[in-house]
Amino acid sequence: xxxxxxxxxxxxxxxxxxxxxxxxxxxxxxxxxxxxxxxxxxxxxxxxxxxxxxxxxxxxxxxxxxxxxxxxxxxxxxxxxxxxxxxxxxxxxxxxxxxxxxxxxxxxxxxxxxxxxxxxxxxxxxxxxxxxxxxxxxxxxxxxxxxxxxxxxxxxxxxxxxxxxxxxxxxxxxxxxxxxxxxxx
Amino acid sequence: xxxxxxxxxxxxxxxxxxxxxxxxxxxxxxxxxxxxxxxxxxxxxxxxxxxxxxxxxxxxxxxxxxxxxxxxxxxxxxxxxxxxxxxxxxxxxxxxxxxxxxxxxxxxxxxxxxxxxxxxxxxxxxxxxxxxxxxxxxxxxxxxxxxxxxxxxxxxxxxxxxxxxxxxxxxxxxxxxxxxxxxxx
Numbered sequence: 001x002x003x004x005x006x007x008x009x010x011x012x013x014x015x016x017x018x019x020x021x022x023x024x025x026x027x028x029x030x031x032x033x034x035x036x037x038x039x040x041x042x043x044x045x046x047x048x049x050x051x052x053x054x055x056x057x058x059x060x061x062x063x064x065x066x067x068x069x070x071x072x073x074x075x076x077x078x079x080x081x082x083x084x085x086x087x088x089x090x091x092x093x094x095x096x097x098x099x100x101x102x103x104x105x106x107x108x109x110x111x112x113x114x115x116x117x118x119x120x121x122x123x124x125x126x127x128x129x130x131x132x133x134x135x136x137x138x139x140x141x142x143x144x145x146x147x148x149x150x151x152x153x154x155x156x157x158x159x160x161x162x163x164x165x166x167x168x169x170x171x172x173x174x175x176x177x178x179x180x181x182x183x184x185x
Numbered sequence: 186x187x188x189x190x191x192x193x194x195x196x197x198x199x200x201x202x203x204x205x206x207x208x209x210x211x212x213x214x215x216x217x218x219x220x221x222x223x224x225x226x227x228x229x230x231x232x233x234x235x236x237x238x239x240x241x242x243x244x245x246x247x248x249x250x251x252x253x254x255x256x257x258x259x260x261x262x263x264x265x266x267x268x269x270x271x272x273x274x275x276x277x278x279x280x281x282x283x284x285x286x287x288x289x290x291x292x293x294x295x296x297x298x299x300x301x302x303x304x305x306x307x308x309x310x311x312x313x314x315x316x317x318x319x320x321x322x323x324x325x326x327x328x329x330x331x332x333x334x335x336x337x338x339x340x341x342x343x344x345x346x347x348x349x350x351x352x353x354x355x356x357x358x359x360x361x362x363x364x365x366x367x368x369x370x
Contacts, residue, residue: 059325066321079318082311088322111304118303119296125310126267132317133264136251137273140244 001072003047003100011120021110021117022102029099035091042080042087044101048073051097052161056169057089065170067131068094070158074124076104095161144173145181152185186257188232188285196305206295206302207287214284220276227265227272229286233258236282237346241354242274250355252316253279255343259309261289280346329358330366337370 001009003024008015024047029035035053036042046053048071055067055075066089069075080087081104110117138147148171152159159167168178186194188209193200209232214220220238221227231238233256240252240260251274254260265272266289295302323332333356337344344352353363 057322057325059322064325079315082315111307113300115298115300115303118300118307122296122303122307122310125307125314129310129314129317130264130267132314132321136317136321137242137244140242140249 002049003102006047006072007116007120011123012116015116019116021114022106024100024102027099027101029093029097031093031096033093035093035097036077036080036087036089038088038090039086040077040080041084042077043104045074045076045081045104045107047100048075049098049100051093051095051099052158053097054092054094054162054166055089056092063169064172065166068155068158068162068170070155078128094163094166139172144171144177145184147171148178148181149185187234188287191232191257192301192305196308197301200301204301206299207291209285209287212284212286214278214282216278216281218278220278220282221262221265221272221274223273223275224271225262225265226269227262228289230259230261230266230289230292232285233260234283234285236278236280236284237343238282239277239279239347239351240274241277248354249357250351253340253343253347253355255340263313279348279351324357329356329362330369332356333363333366334370 004015004017004020007020008017029051035046036044038058048069050071053069053075054065055069055077056063056065058064075091077087077089077091079089107117107121111121138150142150148167151167151170164178164182165175168175171178189200189202189205192205193202214236220231221229223243233254235256238254238260239250240254240262241248241250243249260276262272262274262276264274292302292306296306323335327335333352336352336355349363349367350360353360356363
């Protein structure tokens with residue numbers, strides 16, 4: 001899937017191909033490449049066509065994983081892109097990735113006049129919001145085991161591609177605890 | 186402040202008064218009134234003109250506070266309004282509140298054609314997203330004491346109006362721990 005088929009399918013069924021209000025480029029990103037680093041102001045928005053991306057933060061000299069992105073998603077250091085302040089997260093390709101890229105400044109310009117750009121920005125931000133709220137509520141109401149089962153159910157095609165220690169860092173538990181949970185499944 | 190002055194000031198400086206793409210009503214809500222309850226599908230969006238609203242969730246037979254809203258903010262059971270599924274949060278007026286209200290269905294209709302509605306929805310969702318991400322990162326990287334100081338600094342005009350036990354529930358600590366922190370300030 002590419003940005004235009006995504007927009008046609010999920011944002012506006014009347015979208016006419018070739019009418020994006022910003023210019024896009026294609027890029028291949030290698031496994032373990034940093035896509036957007038700590039302390040850098042985010043300049044780009046990405047659409048993930050293949051591969052998996054992790055979002056991490058440094059907390060008390062430890063790396064915590066806040067999020068994973070799977071194919072068919074927009075991603076970037078979103079807080080930094082909105083505030084235009086240096087990012088406190090890092091985006092890392094945890095497998096080879098194929099992406100489409102456009103510039104945040106082009107998106108911001110399009111927001112001033114384009115109904116399509118605003119629909120896209122609104123709907124994608126709603127998705128990111130729902131994902132964050134779900135994560136907050138799940139930490140308050142579910143055990144690590146229940147949250148692990150959720151990940152398995154939500155992303156059956158991709159979960160085997162994420163190293164176990166990264167899943168543990170996302171769940172906020174020790175790798176040994178996750179091994180115990182996995183053995184019981 | 187009302188919705189139209191807010192839109193003129195923060196969403197679109199070219200906004201001409203009297204051109205909202207949805208109908209609004211005014212309402213007074215009494216202290217301790219439930220605005221939007223658990224297990225109900227959210228039908229309304231609110232703009233808070235005065236007063237304070239809390240968002241709570243039931244977790245392991247305990248009430249946790251996820252958020253407070255202060256004057257000059259849009260609020261509702263936002264996850265429920267987006268998914269149109271029964272809400273797992275409750276909105277409660279913790280002081281007398283004056284609000285403006287419009288219907289989610291009117292907003293959704295306006296999203297199909299109105300640049301202004303989409304700008305408003307996008308920008309307000311960006312704000313909610315930034316607030317959620319900040320809360321997630323703060324839980325990972327800051328002590329309860331640092332998070333309490335943040336609340337004081339962010340909302341100096343309102344924080345005295347929130348009962349201490351509610352602030353403790355928002356910080357995820359025992360009231361006694363918060364009392365200790367407050368005595369040191």
